[in-house]
Amino acid sequence: MKSHTEYLFFQTPKRREFVNITSDCERILHESGIQEGMMLVSAMHITAGVWVNDNESGILEDAMEFLERLAPKADYRHHRTGEDNGDAHLKNLLVHHQVIIPVTGGRLDLGPWQTIFYAEFDGQRRKRVVVKVMGE
Amino acid sequence: MKSHTEYLFFQTPKRREFVNITSDCERILHESGIQEGMMLVSAMHITAGVWVNDNESGILEDAMEFLERLAPKADYRHHRTGEDNGDAHLKNLLVHHQVIIPVTGGRLDLGPWQTIFYAEFDGQRRKRVVVKVMGE
Amino acid sequence: MKSHTEYLFFQTPKRREFVNITSDCERILHESGIQEGMMLVSAMHITAGVWVNDNESGILEDAMEFLERLAPKADYRHHRTGEDNGDAHLKNLLVHHQVIIPVTGGRLDLGPWQTIFYAEFDGQRRKRVVVKVMGE
Numbered sequence: 001m002k003s004h005t006e007y008l009f010f011q012t013p014k015r016r017e018f019v020n021i022t023s024d025c026e027r028i029l030h031e032s033g034i035q036e037g038m039m040l041v042s043a044m045h046i047t048a049g050v051w052v053n054d055n056e057s058g059i060l061e062d063a064m065e066f067l068e069r070l071a072p073k074a075d076y077r078h079h080r081t082g083e084d085n086g087d088a089h090l091k092n093l094l095v096h097h098q099v100i101i102p103v104t105g106g107r108l109d110l111g112p113w114q115t116i117f118y119a120e121f122d123g124q125r126r127k128r129v130v131v132k133v134m135g136e
Numbered sequence: 137m138k139s140h141t142e143y144l145f146f147q148t149p150k151r152r153e154f155v156n157i158t159s160d161c162e163r164i165l166h167e168s169g170i171q172e173g174m175m176l177v178s179a180m181h182i183t184a185g186v187w188v189n190d191n192e193s194g195i196l197e198d199a200m201e202f203l204e205r206l207a208p209k210a211d212y213r214h215h216r217t218g219e220d221n222g223d224a225h226l227k228n229l230l231v232h233h234q235v236i237i238p239v240t241g242g243r244l245d246l247g248p249w250q251t252i253f254y255a256e257f258d259g260q261r262r263k264r265v266v267v268k269v270m271g272e
Numbered sequence: 273m274k275s276h277t278e279y280l281f282f283q284t285p286k287r288r289e290f291v292n293i294t295s296d297c298e299r300i301l302h303e304s305g306i307q308e309g310m311m312l313v314s315a316m317h318i319t320a321g322v323w324v325n326d327n328e329s330g331i332l333e334d335a336m337e338f339l340e341r342l343a344p345k346a347d348y349r350h351h352r353t354g355e356d357n358g359d360a361h362l363k364n365l366l367v368h369h370q371v372i373i374p375v376t377g378g379r380l381d382l383g384p385w386q387t388i389f390y391a392e393f394d395g396q397r398r399k400r401v402v403v404k405v406m407g408e
Binding site: 063070104 | 139206207212213215217222225228232234266
Binding site: 001003005038040042043044045046070071076077078079080081086089090092093094096097098100128130132134 | 273308309310323324325326328329330331333334335338339342366367368371372374376381382383385386406407408
């Protein structure tokens with residue numbers, strides 16, 4: 001069994017943003033040399049997520065608006081700590097912070113429209129994602 | 137380390153539907169010969185999900201109604217592309233497209249009521265799920 | 273490839289509760305002797321979840337209130353079976369029942385604030401979580 005771990009760093013210009021990381025994941029898989037296995041793509045922060053969906057700008061705007069509707073900026077208990085990002089923790093709850101991509105025949109075994117997005121809900125600061133491939 | 141990959145195909149009669157795929161997953165595990173490891177069950181489309189819950193018809197109807205309440209059919213930006221399934225992308229966001237089932241002693245290590253469902257939100261067309269088992 | 277499986281048992285005093293299980297997961301990793309791999313932490317019940325977020329009491333209260341707002345106690349179809357926990361199944365849908373923790377250099381590869389919580393939505397009864405580590 002082989003494993004290979006890399007970290008992706010982000011400092012998004014906007015507070016909320018989807019960043020397409022599919023080609024980063026493909027590069028990491030290539031560097032790992034793994035042909036069969038699984039790749040974990042997991043945000044290391046609690047105000048971000050990872051989502052697999054279509055790279056269509058309308059969907060990404062719809063999704064961000066949807067998350068804002070369900071988990072709006074508001075006055076949360078968390079703000080008693082001095083933070084103002086309570087909504088970002090709830091958006092993380094909805095989107096989740098990780099996905100697993102199957103690796104088959106040396107390739108990310110994604111459907112034709114599946115794109116891997118880092119989902120930032122409290123950006124403009126340095127954030128990190130761990131990408132770990134395990135297999136043979 | 138061994139790995140084994142199969143694809144399940146769906147073309148649901150209804151646009152939205154939960155399909156119990158537990159016995160498919162058990163069959164694939166048996167074919168893999170893997171005794172200890174993990175099985176990834178992951179939708180390859182961006183308008184479907186995979187959910188583990190109870191095989192009780194009331195729950196499945198409650199869940200579909202709940203998803204329709206949170207992510208209703210509406211006029212989404214995505215529809216500027218000619219599609220009409222914007223809601224299905226948001227339902228995917230809530231349900232997520234994958235689960236991992238632990239494999240212990242040659243069996244899917246599920247709780248007594250845990251059932252694996254393919255969750256279709258834009259059916260009546262051909263869709264695919266990848267099932268990948270990794271272990272020994 | 274090595275694998276190691278343990279079960280955590282819960283009987284929470286309250287019906288809804290977040291329980292920090294990070295140190296349990298660290299202990300299980302230590303017992304496994306695995307240095308590189310992945311740990312699956314997965315609820316075996318359909319009215320519970322696993323969430324990775326910050327161990328800050330305000331966030332945990334915000335999250336429980338948020339889940340109650342989106343998936344409130346109400347009269348669900350599931351209650352025709354005699355159960356009264358329909359809301360807990362929908363909260364499970366939102367939070368999800370599992371996470372994967374990367375294992376790097378013999379440690380859980382978590383970000384500085386990431387804490388692993390068992391999320392109980394129908395407690396005061398015996399529940400179980402499977403923790404499975406796979407790697408080398």
